[in-house]
Amino acid sequence: MKIYKLLISAVFIVTFSLTTSAQHDHSSMGSSSNMNMNMNMNHNSNMMMLPPKTETLKVWGKCAMCKARIEKIALANGATTADWNVKTKFLTVVYEPERSSLDYISGKLAKAGHDTGLKSAKDKAYNALPECCKYERIR
Numbered sequence: 720m721k722i723y724k725l726l727i728s729a730v731f732i733v734t735f736s737l738t739t740s741a742q743h744d745h746s747s748m749g750s751s752s753n754m755n756m757n758m759n760m761n762h763n764s765n766m767m768m769l770p771p772k773t774e775t776l777k778v779w780g781k782c783a784m785c786k787a788r789i790e791k792i793a794l795a796n797g798a799t800t801a802d803w804n805v806k807t808k809f810l811t812v813v814y815e816p817e818r819s820s821l822d823y824i825s826g827k828l829a830k831a832g833h834d835t836g837l838k839s840a841k842d843k844a845y846n847a848l849p850e851c852c853k854y855e856r857i858r
């Protein structure tokens with residue numbers, strides 16, 4: 720009778736541990752398939768259009784000519800809207816992440832002689848700016 724009880728409890732323990740490990744397997748499988756689903760969803764949304772990004776970048780410049788130049792460069796390089804504030808020296812751009820980036824626009828501005836918060840212009844590019852545009856360089 721004692722042996723019988725022991726057997727039952729052994730069976731119970733084995734069943735219990737099997738059940739819990741099965742549950743554990745199940746939940747880990749569940750979470751990994753959830754992860755796959757999320758990854759697929761991200762993948763799908765990457766294939767569709769991501770929402771446009773609005774970002775602000777410091778761009779050194781001086782005058783209305785700078786404003787026209789800076790905004791034109793941003794618009795020519797993927798920005799859908801561009802607004803440079805002559806007082807604050809901040810450029811606000813809206814762009815589609817698939818088509819442009821702040822880094823990319825920044826590089827183009829530096830090439831035209833404008834230092835930015837991300838990239839410094841080469842001296843040659845800065846020197847090529849019209850006299851009225853030669854802003855005070857900070858670096």
Ligand SMILES: [Cu+2]
Nearest residue numbers: 782784785852
């Ligand atoms: Cu200027």
